[in-house]
Amino acid sequence: MRIPEAAPGSKVLAFGHYQPSDVVTNDDLAKTIATNDEWIQSRVGIKERRIAPAGESEVDMAIQAGGKALAASGLAATDIDLVIVATCTPESTIPNVAGRVAHRLGIGAPGAFDVNAACAGFCYALAAADSAVRSGSARNVLVVGTEKLSQWIDWTDRATAVIFADGAGAAVVSRSETPAIGPVVWGSAGDKYDAIIIKDRDSFLHQEGQTVFRWATTALHPVAKEACERAGVDPSELAAFVPHQANLRIIETIARKLGAEQAVIARDIVLAGNTSAASVPLALSRMIERGEVQSGGLALLLGFGAGLTYAGQVIEIP
Known part of the structure; x- marks a missing residue:
């Protein structure tokens, strides 16, 4: 048995993000449910949120954020050998989001899997990427957190409609001579x-x-x-x-x-x-x-x- 060459550590090369263009303010919500701007801000601190239109999926948002992170990292799509997507709101569970994101970004034949740890998902995925790089199982990893929560929200329920929103964020993780991602x-x-x-x-x-x-x-x-x-x-x-x-x-x-x-x-x-x-x-x-x-x-x-x-x-x- 051979053990892959391990890396001393890993680091985040770059981040990227994406938000849908549709802005929903507290005043907008007050038109359809019993709430107001003061009530929402005093309880959760939110003034506005972004909501994806019907034709924009969690995959679409992941591609936007992932593409920006990849461009900022200085790496090419062909340099990525693992894609991890953290999400709890896929429109369907099969096939996974990661494989579709990789394909549409032109990343050829990477390892690809999803992580569902809900709101902790990105940190779980980042830890998996760090371990994969340090063990030698991957050299460069694209990690994405993407959610379209709006499709799972009852917009007449004040307890949830005022809180949740849509968007995506991503990071590229690579080898490093000194650790730049701490233990999870x-x-x-x-x-x-x-x-x-x-x-x-x-x-x-x-x-x-x-x-x-x-x-x-x-x-x-x-x-x-x-x-x-x-x-x-x-x-x-x-x-x-x-x-x-x-x-x-x-x-x-x-x-x-x-x-x-x-x-x-x-x-x-x-x-x-x-x-x-x-x-x-x-x-x-x-x-x-x-x-x-x-x-x-x-x-x-x-x-x-x-x-x-x-x-x-x-x-x-x-």
């Missing part, structure tokens, strides 16, 4: 599996908001701290904290308990809504684009959501 800290709280659930193919997403809020604001800051510890990083050294964009109050509570006040904290939820597995790469890609964070700085990524699942790791910003 992941886990689940399966006893709360039904706090966020779609019961069957004829149902809409249902969320027990208070259960999720209490869990997220009490159980996740230790996970964030452990991810820093395993990477050998003190929270005070972070340039950015990029948690899943679930709820602005959750984001700010975790950041405060983590003790990362000096870091730039992603608040993409205000204008993007909750995009599940897309939210972490989408938020960080937009932060990079706006110049809010600098290359070489350290960012803590933290995904959490349905399952209930969670995962976090520290990365070097490309």
